[in-house]
Amino acid sequence: MIITPENLRTKILSFYPEIEKNNIELSIHFDDEKKAWxxxxxxxxxxxxxxIEKKEAQDCIDGIECVYLGTQIGQFIFNYCSEGSECNVP
Structure with missing residues (x-):
C-alpha cells in the first residue's frame, strides 16, 4: 500500500489509542529534505x-507496530499527561 499522511496517521492511531484518549493532536507529513515522515x-x-524512516513507515502501514514511535508517544504522555492532569495515562 502506498503511504499517505492520512493512512499513516490512521494506522498509528490504531496502534496507539492513548493518543486520542488523551486528546493529543497528531499530524503527519513527509519531509523531503530529511526523506522521512x-x-x-x-x-x-x-x-x-x-x-519515521520510510522503511518503518511502510512496516507500520503493513501492520508492524512502530516501536521507536511508540517510545516517543509514551514519553510524551508521561511528560505532559501526568501529575493529575486531564490525561489518561496507560
Missing part, C-alpha cells in the same frame, strides 16, 4: 516532532 504530537503548548 514526520509525526507531530501536540497538547496545549507542548509539542514533539519525531521522524
Amino acid at each position: 514526520v509525526a507531530q504530537l501536540s497538547k496545549h503548548q507542548h509539542e514533539l516532532m519525531t521522524y
Whole structure:
C-alpha cells in the first residue's frame, strides 16, 4: 500500500489509542529534505516532532507496530499527561 499522511496517521492511531484518549493532536507529513515522515504530537503548548524512516513507515502501514514511535508517544504522555492532569495515562 502506498503511504499517505492520512493512512499513516490512521494506522498509528490504531496502534496507539492513548493518543486520542488523551486528546493529543497528531499530524503527519513527509519531509523531503530529511526523506522521512514526520509525526507531530501536540497538547496545549507542548509539542514533539519525531521522524519515521520510510522503511518503518511502510512496516507500520503493513501492520508492524512502530516501536521507536511508540517510545516517543509514551514519553510524551508521561511528560505532559501526568501529575493529575486531564490525561489518561496507560
